[in-house]
Amino acid sequence: MNSPTSERAWRAIYRLLDRVSPVPYDCGTLCGAACCRAEEPGKEMGIYLLPGEELLHPRPEDPENDWLIWREDDPEEHGLPCNWPKPAYFVRCKTPPKCPRELRPFQCRTFPLKPFINSDGILTLVYNLDDLPYKCPLAWQAMELTEDFVKATYTVWYHLLRDPAVLEMVAEDSDLEL
Numbered sequence: 007m008n009s010p011t012s013e014r015a016w017r018a019i020y021r022l023l024d025r026v027s028p029v030p031y032d033c034g035t036l037c038g039a040a041c042c043r044a045e046e047p048g049k050e051m052g053i054y055l056l057p058g059e060e061l062l063h064p065r066p067e068d069p070e071n072d073w074l075i076w077r078e079d080d081p082e083e084h085g086l087p088c089n090w091p092k093p094a095y096f097v098r099c100k101t102p103p104k105c106p107r108e109l110r111p112f113q114c115r116t117f118p119l120k121p122f123i124n125s126d127g128i129l130t131l132v133y134n135l136d137d138l139p140y141k142c143p144l145a146w147q148a149m150e151l152t153e154d155f156v157k158a159t160y161t162v163w164y165h166l167l168r169d170p171a172v173l174e175m176v177a178e179d180s181d182l183e184l
């Protein structure tokens with residue numbers, strides 16, 4: 007099943023997020039780029055591309071894309087919603103924290119905020135305080151984030167919720183039954 011978020015829409019999302027940053031300086035200096043360098047014994051660290059996001063990335067066998075290691079997963083076996091398109095693309099960078107900035111995945115661009123749908127069905131953004139092998143100082147110290155970043159992140163999540171697979175993922179994370 008193809009994602010309802012087209013390649014064109016994904017390009018617009020990347021463009022919008024290219025223009026913003028959570029804070030007006032390199033937050034990697036606060037923590038040694040902890041979110042890029044995360045490691046956990048016995049666990050392969052990386053991120054899932056959202057449905058359709060893979061359209062923006064050359065195929066893994068393309069030498070221009072050799073900065074990522076790709077894995078194709080069965081979504082249901084990896085805790086993703088059952089309506090997620092198959093396969094789910096799990097990627098990790100070969101040389102973190104260095105990457106082609108204009109190609110970094112969506113989840114890297116919107117961290118440390120994550121979407122949350124409240125009991126009134128309204129989308130909000132919250133700091134990501136998930137159990138991760140590192141603690142992002144921006145999130146755990148509730149540091150002020152730039153208004154542009156918060157607005158752009160809200161806009162793109164709002165748009166992406168039109169995809170039933172993304173909606174299901176966010177609803178599950180929000181402990182909400184659709």
Ligand code: SF4
Nearest residue numbers: 033034037039041142
């Ligand atoms: S987002 Fe958080 S964990 Fe990642 S580099 Fe910035 S401060 Fe560090």
Ligand code: SF4
Nearest residue numbers: 042099102103105114
């Ligand atoms: S793609 Fe870039 S920003 Fe994202 S985890 Fe890798 S090195 Fe960090």
